[in-house]
């Protein structure tokens with residue numbers, strides 16, 4: 056192609072490209088200004104897990120079977136439970152989740168026979184130290200109440 | 201006086217990476233340069249090696265599922281599909297038809313998102329910023345769609361042995377159809393903006409030539425292979441899931457250069473959309489999980505190999521089972537590793553600036569190479 060021909064096709068392709076970007080200038084904005092504006096997250100969002108309480112009794116649904124601890128691929132759950140005096144069932148003392156290694160895979164939630172854990176919708180997580188992400192879910196659930 | 205030129209002394213060694221923006225991850229390439237020309241290029245791997253294969257020997261089959269979303273985080277669902285496919289073949293679990301359709305729909309959506317990201321990032325590497333924003337805008341819609349059913353945006357863990365973890369909703373189906381309409385409208389825009397742009401063409405045409413013979417020798421697969429004129433796609437050559445039931449083409453270009461690989465990927469997007477549309481039309485009713493999946497998956501003694509076509513090429517899993525809950529050996533055959541190996545050969549004697557466009561056209565995802 057001749058020198059001037061090249062310049063011509065080049066200019067045409069550039070102007071065509073500029074036309075596309077120019078059009079975008081008059082289209083509605085698609086971004087939001089995050090901390091000030093947020094978008095709703097879907098109900099299926101997988102945040103860190105949290106304990107489910109029984110509506111009727113107010114106790115945790117957890118039956119302390121330890122399956123979640125066993126199933127977790129990253130070994131990030133450790134539960135402690137005991138049988139209080141006179142009670143028939145075991146109760147949770149602490150439910151430790153090491154969120155630093157959790158991969159949010161959902162194995163624990165799916166494997167739970169009592170439907171005692173669910174994903175939270177908590178996504179604003181930031182901290183200064185690792186220890187801030189060792190969650191005691193029992194404590195967290197009580198604090199929320 | 202005769203001045204002897206010592207070539208060694210005149211060579212310049214340049215590290216491209218491990219933090220180079222256009223290697224898209226921690227890949228290091230040692231370049232031996234003579235002026236602007238590359239004399240030798242040596243990829244150095246292992247910066248993001250996470251022992252995925254070894255982990256497979258220490259976890260139960262179900263516990264290994266989340267790993268699959270993290271080998272190649274850009275086409276996580278293809279990897280999910282390959283792993284569950286391999287275990288299903290080994291154990292004889294058959295997923296219900298609806299689950300197979302959902303798998304294909306979501307995997308093809310994932311392929312679209314991967315190609316869109318590659319498109320944006322590739323043009324960004326070559327110096328065009330705007331297309332990147334447009335393609336990310338489109339990709340965002342796919343992520344939202346997939347998030348609404350899988351719960352995650354990138355590292356999906358959605359398929360289970362014998363089905364999928366959750367059924368798709370009507371919102372998802374209408375959303376997917378609307379998205380396909382949208383992307384169909386946008387593809388011509390990409391063409392005007394990038395494919396026909398002279399600067400872009402000059403940077404990719406006749407750059408990074410992979411001859412069909414070299415591609416075969418190195419085991420290159422995926423769009424990189426189809427850009428060299430070889431029609432090979434696991435979805436057609438070794439069909440799995442419901443791919444034989446849908447009608448689609450395998451785009452092939454025989455330019456052997458970066459432009460051909462680019463065009464193959466752009467054409468593939470249209471084919472993926474065709475697959476999704478047909479699958480949505482044919483979507484059967486029914487359960488999404490096989491009725492009898494044991495809680496503890498224990499395949500009988502034996503081995504099996506299962507391969508799928510990911511966005512980057514042929515990915516295969518070889519599992520050796522010793523009859524216990526944990527695999528004896530899991531071998532992952534990732535496409536990126538073979539596609540990168542050819543880089544040393546094809547970049548020899550080319551210009552330094554072309555190294556970027558060659559590498560970008562291979563669509564490398566480093567975690568998948570190192571795994």
Ligand code: SF4
Nearest residue numbers: 127157158160161163
């Ligand atoms: S989501 Fe997965 S990694 Fe996280 S605690 Fe549950 S089982 Fe463990």
Ligand code: SF4
Nearest residue numbers: 117118120121123167
């Ligand atoms: S699997 Fe469920 S019931 Fe069992 S210990 Fe875990 S949370 Fe409690």
